[in-house]
Amino acid sequence: MNLYEKTAYDAAMALEKKEVTSVELVESVLGRISEVEKNVKGFIHLIERETILEEAREIDRLRAKGQRSSILAGVPMALKDNMCTMGIPTTCASRILEDYRPPYNAHVTEKLQQAGTVLIGKANMDEFAMGSSTENSAFYPTHNPWDTNRVPGGSSGGSAALVAADEVFFSLGSDTGGSVRQPASLCGVVGLKPTYGLVSRYGLIAFASSLDQIGPLTKDVRDCAMVLEIIAGNDSRDSTSVPREKESYSSYLGRDIKGFKVAMPKEYFQEGIEEAVRESVMNAVVLCIKLGVEVEEVSMPHTSYALPCYYLVGTAEASSNLARYDGVQYGFRAPDQDNLIELYLKTRSQGFGSEVKRRIMLGTYALSSGYYDAYYLNSLKARTLIRQDFENVFQNYDLIITPTSPSPAFVRGERLDDPLTMYLSDIYTTTANLAGVPAISIPCGLADGLPVGLQIIGRPFDEGRMLQFCFALEKMLGFKGLKPKISADGVLKDVS
Amino acid sequence: MNVSKKEVEHVAALARLALSEEEKILYTDQFNVILEYIHRLNELNLENIDPMTHVQQLRNVLRKDIAKGSEKELVVRILEESPGKEKEKGFFSVPPVIEGFEMEE
Numbered sequence: 086m087n088l089y090e091k092t093a094y095d096a097a098m099a100l101e102k103k104e105v106t107s108v109e110l111v112e113s114v115l116g117r118i119s120e121v122e123k124n125v126k127g128f129i130h131l132i133e134r135e136t137i138l139e140e141a142r143e144i145d146r147l148r149a150k151g152q153r154s155s156i157l158a159g160v161p162m163a164l165k166d167n168m169c170t171m172g173i174p175t176t177c178a179s180r181i182l183e184d185y186r187p188p189y190n191a192h193v194t195e196k197l198q199q200a201g202t203v204l205i206g207k208a209n210m211d212e213f214a215m216g217s218s219t220e221n222s223a224f225y226p227t228h229n230p231w232d233t234n235r236v237p238g239g240s241s242g243g244s245a246a247l248v249a250a251d252e253v254f255f256s257l258g259s260d261t262g263g264s265v266r267q268p269a270s271l272c273g274v275v276g277l278k279p280t281y282g283l284v285s286r287y288g289l290i291a292f293a294s295s296l297d298q299i300g301p302l303t304k305d306v307r308d309c310a311m312v313l314e315i316i317a318g319n320d321s322r323d324s325t326s327v328p329r330e331k332e333s334y335s336s337y338l339g340r341d342i343k344g345f346k347v348a349m350p351k352e353y354f355q356e357g358i359e360e361a362v363r364e365s366v367m368n369a370v371v372l373c374i375k376l377g378v379e380v381e382e383v384s385m386p387h388t389s390y391a392l393p394c395y396y397l398v399g400t401a402e403a404s405s406n407l408a409r410y411d412g413v414q415y416g417f418r419a420p421d422q423d424n425l426i427e428l429y430l431k432t433r434s435q436g437f438g439s440e441v442k443r444r445i446m447l448g449t450y451a452l453s454s455g456y457y458d459a460y461y462l463n464s465l466k467a468r469t470l471i472r473q474d475f476e477n478v479f480q481n482y483d484l485i486i487t488p489t490s491p492s493p494a495f496v497r498g499e500r501l502d503d504p505l506t507m508y509l510s511d512i513y514t515t516t517a518n519l520a521g522v523p524a525i526s527i528p529c530g531l532a533d534g535l536p537v538g539l540q541i542i543g544r545p546f547d548e549g550r551m552l553q554f555c556f557a558l559e560k561m562l563g564f565k566g567l568k569p570k571i572s573a574d575g576v577l578k579d580v581s
Numbered sequence: 582m583n584v585s586k587k588e589v590e591h592v593a594a595l596a597r598l599a600l601s602e603e604e605k606i607l608y609t610d611q612f613n614v615i616l617e618y619i620h621r622l623n624e625l626n627l628e629n630i631d632p633m634t635h636v637q638q639l640r641n642v643l644r645k646d647i648a649k650g651s652e653k654e655l656v657v658r659i660l661e662e663s664p665g666k667e668k669e670k671g672f673f674s675v676p677p678v679i680e681g682f683e684m685e686e
Contacts, residue, residue, distance in 0.1 A: 188658035281636040295635060324642035393619040404596060411597075414673050418664035425678050430599040442598055446589070446608060447615065449596040460619070465632030467622050472633060505614050521636030 088113035090568070093254040093308040097156050100148065107141040107148070107159030110254075111203060114161045118205075118252050121571050126227050127237075127247040129166045130174045131206040137161075144201050157311060158201030163256040165244045166207040167214055168299070169288035170194050173204075177290050178222040179212045181410050181417045181436030191288025192320045193257055193299055200315045205253050209243030212438045213407065214264055214292045216240050217510035220501055221440045228497070229272060230569040231535055235494040238268030238510075244302045245272040249569055255303045255312050261292050262395050263489075263514025265300045266526035270489035270538025273528045273567065275309045275555075276302045280545045281521035282327035285320030293402035294325075296395075296518040305565055306527060306556045310334035313548060329546065337553035343377030345554060346482045352388035353487035353513050361532030366488045366539045369529045372561045373486070378554075380486070385474040388516060390467050395515035396508060397451050397464035404448030410436065443504065472520040475542075484554055485542040487513050489526040493535035513540060523548050527555050528564040536564075584612045 088110055091099065099105045115134060122128060144159040153159075164170065167177045169187035171194075176182045190198070197204070211221035219227040219242025227242045229235040230250040237246040241258025245268035248256050258265040260278035269276025277300040284299045291297060301312035314335065319328045349370060354363055370380055412418035412432030419431035437445070451460035478485060491512055500507040517524035522545055526538040543551040559565055586609045593600045593608075600608065648655075656671065665674035 185662060188655070188662065321644045325637065327637065387625075390622055390625060393621050396615065396619060397622075408597075412664060413675055414659075415662035416664065422676050424676050426597075428676055429597040433597050434599040437598070439604075442600075442604075443608060443611065445596050445598065446592050447612070450584075450588075450592045450612070453592065453595060462632055463622050463625075463627055465634060466627040466630040467625055468633040469630050470625065470627075472636075504611055505618055508615075 087117070089117040089251045091254070092304045093157060093160050094305075094311060096160050096254055100159050101156070107144045107203060108138060110159060111137055111141045111161055111205075114205060114251075114253060117250075121230075121250050122252060124228060124233050124571070125230055125246050125250045125252065126225050127209055127243040127250065127252060128163070128206040129176055129178060129209050129222070129224060129243065132173065132204060137203060137205060140203050144203065147201075153201060155200035155315060157315065159203060160254050161203045161205045162197065163205050163208045163244060163247050163253045164194065164197075165210050165241050165256070165258045167210060167259055167290040168194055168257065169290070170204065170207065174207065175290070176207075177213050178210045178224060179436065179438065179441070180223045181432070183223075183417060185416050187288070189288060192285035192322065193316045194288060196316050196318075208241070208247055208256055208258075211240035211242070212441050213290070213403070214240040214259055214261055215403070215440050215444050217263070217267060217507055218495075218497070218500065219243060219268070220497065221438060223438050226497060229494045230571050231273065232494065234496055235535070236271065236497050238271035238490070238494065240264040240268075241276075241302065242268045245269050245274055245276065248272070248274045248302050248304060250571055251568070255301060255308055257299055257312075257316070258302050259289055259292075259297055259299050260518065261296045262399060262518050263511040265302060266514050266524060266538070266540060267490050267510060269302055269526040270528070271494040271536065273536030273564070273569070274302055274304060275306055275525065275527050276300060277309050277313060277525040277548070278517060278523060279313065279317065279548060280523040282325050283317050283523070283546065283548070285318070285323040285326045287320055287322035291406040293399040294406065295402060296399060298518070306552055306559050307335065307338055309525070310338060310552045332549055334549050334552050337549040338556045340553050342554050342557045345378045345484065347373060347378055347380045348383040348478050348482035348485045349380055350383050350385040350388065350478070350485060350487060352385055356389060356512065357491045357509060358488060359492045359532070362488050362490070362492060362537050365530035365532060365537040366486070369539050369558065369562060370486060372558065376557060376561065381482070383478055383482070385478060387467070387470045387474050391471050391516040391519055392508065392512050394464045394467040394471060395511070395519060396447070397460050398468060398519070400444045400448030401451045401461050401464075402448070404445045404452065407441070407445055412436070440504070468519050471516060475516075475520045475522055479544050483543070484551060487540045487542065489513060489538035489540040493532050493537055517542050521545065523551060525551055525555055527559055527562075528567075529562050530564060531567070584609060584616060
């Protein structure tokens with residue numbers, strides 16, 4: 086087995102037992118990257134080899150002296166390119182931030198640095214995290230390692246593809262309407278959106294502030310628990326960060342899940358779901374029952390209103406968040422302007438891509454005079470109803486099980502000219518963001534050789550038991566250990 | 582309810598976006614498709630429902646406003662990212678805001 090194929094946990098254990106060094110882990114993933122990255126295109130920016138190795142050497146030196154800052158010290162990882170890294174390009178996959186080097190680190194960057202993990206590079210994404218396929222990157226689309234003609238999902242498509250292709254041991258993504266879970270599902274990895282308020286967004290470039298959360302993308306459930314432990318916790322620099330005692334998520338793993346009550350909302354198995362996805366998730370439901378879990382069908386009647394609600398709330402917040410890109414203080418400034426208004430107009434028109442402009446406009450429209458009540462205010466009321474659906478179900482059930490995405494990875498270009506069809510990729514994931522509850526996607530099978538993900542949604546701050554449940558289910562599902570074709574024969578299909 | 586090209590132009594102006602003729606036509610079409618989908622919300626009875634402004638019940642989270650680190654060094658680092666021309670003077674520069682006003686050297 087090549088080192089790069091290990092899970093983060095196994096890599097950490099090998100470090101702990103002094104079987105490998107961090108330098109060797111770095112060399113292994115860099116070798117892997119030089120083999121497959123040209124076909125995956127998961128990175129926007131790779132950090133210089135010598136810089137990475139120097140960091141790894143330092144961590145090895147410390148470890149040799151018996152000092153390690155966390156169990157994951159020395160393990161290579163990637164960050165989505167909307168998380169600020171001091172002095173290292175942070176582009177949001179946008180021309181408007183193409184040359185931006187943040188003067189500070191995001192909270193999660195700091196946490197991972199303090200934990201001694203080794204940053205390999207910044208992962209590709211849809212511009213400003215707006216998209217479901219990573220085709221909206223201003224630079225290039227990322228390819229799905231399971232089939233390079235297909236999308237990896239989005240917006241954290243780079244983060245998911247890098248983990249699936251074994252180019253890093255884990256990564257972070259951000260999830261506003263499914264942007265961690267949907268690419269995790271399409272790439273066959275684990276992706277968690279924590280409870281709103283669990284992970285600080287300080288230094289995460291904002292998209293829709295009442296929905297955004299940062300979460301891990303990992304090779305399995307145990308890795309997810311370990312990474313969450315590092316990044317969760319209160320931070321005074323994000324006023325939505327909730328003061329709570331730190332939890333040991335790993336300590337939940339391995340506990341029995343017999344007697345768990347799980348709800349299966351029928352609305353998630355209706356609209357637009359592909360048969361192979363339904364079958365795969367239903368298989369998992371049968372396994373749950375075998376494990377002694379009580380599964381019952383329920384109704385969450387406002388589910389089909391989540392997506393329209395999301396596209397109003399999300400775009401309204403985005404239109405205001407993205408007003409800061411004016412070409413004045415940082416980022417791109419269009420040349421040749423005679424006055425301030427022209428500077429704004431030209432900078433924004435040349436700097437933003439098509440989807441970002443579309444969403445800024447939709448949000449501006451929803452907030453504009455005469456439409457505010459009909460659109461924005463109504464969407465907030467609908468949001469109340471969607472949250473109530475969750476509160477009602479959680480009175481009687483511990484968890485909710487649904488598919489993550491209505492279809493497996495789709496072919497690149499297929500949905501690009503049709504924004505509404507693209508938006509429908511998020512039909513099962515936006516609900517958790519609107520309600521602020523945690524949700525995780527784990528791979529549950531293959532459909533025509535492409536991964537299918539199932540979603541487990543929990544009560545606020547119940548990540549521990551969600552992970553406990555997923556850990557037990559993962560063992561039964563038999564997906565773990567399945568790798569995309571690239572690792573079987575070492576080469577990807579030709580990319581035309 | 583249909584959105585006209587004129588409304589798209591108005592919204593673009595509010596959002597400080599200059600659109601090409603093709604973009605205006607494309608966005609008008611796409612707006613109408615997306616808004617038609619969004620109009621699903623009208624099926625709901627939203628009377629007497631409170632709008633949800635936030636997930637949490639947090640209010641007025643305050644902290645002391647204290648600058649961290651050396652201010653001078655921070656100013657240099659921040660201005661380094663500025664696309665304007667007169668960084669060395671310690672300012673963000675923009676084109677003239679008031680016409681007929683020339684800055685004295």
